[in-house]
Amino acid sequence: MTKFAVSASMLGLAGMAILAGPAVxxxxxxxxxxxxxxxxxxxxPGYLFxxxxxxxxxxxxxxxxxxTVNGMDKHILVHAQTGAISEPAPSGAGDDPKPNGLE
Structure with missing residues (x-):
């Protein structure tokens, strides 16, 4: 009986850790x-799930x-208020203040 109580308490702690995951x-x-x-x-177009x-x-x-239907994973932005869909900015966008990296 004690063995079960310890196991159950460990499961409870594990469940609390899952619920306390990263803030969204x-x-x-x-x-x-x-x-x-x-x-x-x-x-x-091409959306699967x-x-x-x-x-x-x-x-x-x-x-x-x-x-997508061809098996690729795609990233997309959906505007919260309008539902408008757009592509996310490329990684690193905005890091270089000069247009096209020119002086």
Whole structure:
């Protein structure tokens, strides 16, 4: 009986650790419902299924990773208030203040 009690308490601690995972940003108060965001994603050509959806407070958008029918994973931004879809900025964008890296 003691063995079971220890195991159950360990499971409880593990469950609390999972629930206390990394903080996720809340969408803006005037954001569209997730059902409308999902409908917008389903209209993207080649969309197969959603893998990840996170709110990006800095961009005011949902960052989505989805799988395409040809097996590729794609990143896309969905504006939280309008549902407009756009490609994310390339990594490193904005690091160089000069246009095209020219002086």
């Amino acid at each position: 940003a809340d969408p803006p108060a005037d954001a569209r419902p997730l059902s409308q965001i999902a409908q917008a994603l389903e209209k993207v 959603l893998q990840e959806l996170k709110c990006d407070e800095n961009a005011g958008a949902w960052t989505a990773i989805y799988r």
